[in-house]
Amino acid sequence: LADSCDVVIIGSGGAGLVSALQARELGLRPIVLEKMPIVGGNTLRASSGMNAAETNVQLRHGIVDSFSEFYQETYQGGGRLNDPKLLSYFTTHSGQAIDWLHWHGIKLNDLTITGGMSKKRAHRPQSTAPVGAFLINNLLWLLAQVEVPIFTNAKVEKLLKSEEGKIRGVEVDLAGQKQTIVTDAVILATGGFGASKELMKRYRPDLLSYKTTNQNGATGDGIKLATQLGAQAIQMEMVQIHPTVQQDTDHTYLIGEAVRGEGAILVDHSGVRFTDELGTRKVVANKITDLPQKSAYLIFDEGVKQRVKALDFYLQKGLVLQAESIAELATKLNMEQTTLHDTLLRWNTAVETKKDVQFGRHTGMQRKLIQAPFYAIHIAPAIHYTMGGLHIDEKTRVLDENGEIIPGLFAAGEVAGGLHGNNRIGGNSIAETVVFGRQAGQQVAQYLE
Numbered sequence: 230l231a232d233s234c235d236v237v238i239i240g241s242g243g244a245g246l247v248s249a250l251q252a253r254e255l256g257l258r259p260i261v262l263e264k265m266p267i268v269g270g271n272t273l274r275a276s277s278g279m280n281a282a283e284t285n286v287q288l289r290h291g292i293v294d295s296f297s298e299f300y301q302e303t304y305q306g307g308g309r310l311n312d313p314k315l316l317s318y319f320t321t322h323s324g325q326a327i328d329w330l331h332w333h334g335i336k337l338n339d340l341t342i343t344g345g346m347s348k349k350r351a352h353r354p355q356s357t358a359p360v361g362a363f364l365i366n367n368l369l370w371l372l373a374q375v376e377v378p379i380f381t382n383a384k385v386e387k388l389l390k391s392e393e394g395k396i397r398g399v400e401v402d403l404a405g406q407k408q409t410i411v412t413d414a415v416i417l418a419t420g421g422f423g424a425s426k427e428l429m430k431r432y433r434p435d436l437l438s439y440k441t442t443n444q445n446g447a448t449g450d451g452i453k454l455a456t457q458l459g460a461q462a463i464q465m466e467m468v469q470i471h472p473t474v475q476q477d478t479d480h481t482y483l484i485g486e487a488v489r490g491e492g493a494i495l496v497d498h499s500g501v502r503f504t505d506e507l508g509t510r511k512v513v514a515n516k517i518t519d520l521p522q523k524s525a526y527l528i529f530d531e532g533v534k535q536r537v538k539a540l541d542f543y544l545q546k547g548l549v550l551q552a553e554s555i556a557e558l559a560t561k562l563n564m565e566q567t568t569l570h571d572t573l574l575r576w577n578t579a580v581e582t583k584k585d586v587q588f589g590r591h592t593g594m595q596r597k598l599i600q601a602p603f604y605a606i607h608i609a610p611a612i613h614y615t616m617g618g619l620h621i622d623e624k625t626r627v628l629d630e631n632g633e634i635i636p637g638l639f640a641a642g643e644v645a646g647g648l649h650g651n652n653r654i655g656g657n658s659i660a661e662t663v664v665f666g667r668q669a670g671q672q673v674a675q676y677l678e
């Protein structure tokens with residue numbers, strides 16, 4: 230491990246790897262430090278897509294979209310608590326971010342829809358492979374071509390600053406060996422704190438009983454490291470609960486919104502629908518928690534299954550119940566056959582007439598649930614994402630309690646707060662890592678000029 234470099238990037242999820250590539254392409258020599266034995270962070274688990282508006286991909290699918298609709302729907306979904314400057318930068322640079330990936334051979338040519346969005350703007354690979362792993366694998370390959378070193382088991386424990394308050398290095402524990410790296414710039418890309426009992430206890434003690442979809446390393450380190458230098462953390466109590474998580478085994482499996490986006494419905498334990506399945510995550514999670522069993526079933530058919538590749542994986546893992554008919558599925562789920570039949574009949578009528586008289590759902594209605602086999606997944610809400618985090622400006626510069634810039638300190642991705650308001654829209658976090666990861670790389674280059 231070198232004892233100095235242009236910029237230290239902490240974290241190897243989407244934000245870290247994108248910022249590394251952007252910085253390298255602007256002529257810098259970055260290094261990436263990852264505390265876990267594997268790279269990829271929570272990004273590796275992302276499955277829905279990357280939201281963007283006014284893209285060429287959308288136009289090729291016949292979808293006319295606009296930055297302002299993307300802005301408004303994200304703002305609405307976030308309880309109007311989103312930082313307008315961050316949100317504006319984000320939405321107006323989303324299309325370029327898709328193009329940038331495309332240039333690098335990372336093609337997200339397929340589209341799906343997520344909760345709270347009125348247009349198909351979640352871009353994903355044609356192969357229907359989960360977007361996160363696709364992005365990370367491609368970025369790793371690209372970074373290897375330009376010789377950016379990435380260290381695993383490398384945990385940053387302290388940020389160092391000079392007397393005049395500028396970043397001057399980091400202290401890292403590399404597989405048990407402590408070392409100082411001298412650098413004038415640091416990009417914090419450490420992700421959120423969804424797996425930190427300590428921070429959850431401090432900010433959201435009411436959520437301590439929930440499981441999490443996060444990887445073990447999502448413990449808010451970046452927030453702690455930066456606040457020790459005087460950085461401000463904002464909206465820390467805004468924690469997202471994902472509505473559809475299979476948690477009957479030791480591991481939690483997030484069943485992505487794309488399953489509903491492609492046409493799945495949710496029913497309670499008696500087999501009856503209870504919500505617009507594509508309302509925002511906050512609304513849908515609350516509806517499930519309000520049910521007596523605090524859990525529900527996702528119901529879909531072979532047509533939906535073929536549109537979402539991850540479902541094959543869940544089937545292999547034994548998380549999906551399969552039946553040759555609706556009657557058989559009802560029996561397996563301990564439901565009245567007539568009830569489930571009636572639910573599907575009403576739903577298919579809603580799809581056909583494009584009118585969901587019961588709950589007013591108006592997206593993810595492109596196919597009826599009629600093609601055997603039929604499937605069910607038992608789901609319940611779990612901690613998924615932490616909207617709060619470090620206060621940054623639209624140039625990803627970290628701000629202190631007085632709103633002043635901490636020179637040399639940048640943050641991008643889930644570690645930063647403010648973009649999502651009190652509820653993140655599915656597909657916006659991958660987009661955030663690319664849009665603001667690129668921005669961080671660019672701003673560091675300018676700062677070091």
Ligand code: ADP
Pocket residue numbers: 239240241242243244245262263264265268269270271272273383384385386418419420421446447448450451641642643644658662
């Ligand atoms: P994002 O989506 O914002 O890129 P991810 O969760 O995908 O965030 O990635 C963040 C990465 O940062 C994770 O792989 C996590 O293990 C890593 N990380 C967190 N804290 C540290 C730390 N102190 N030192 C090095 N890496 C860290």
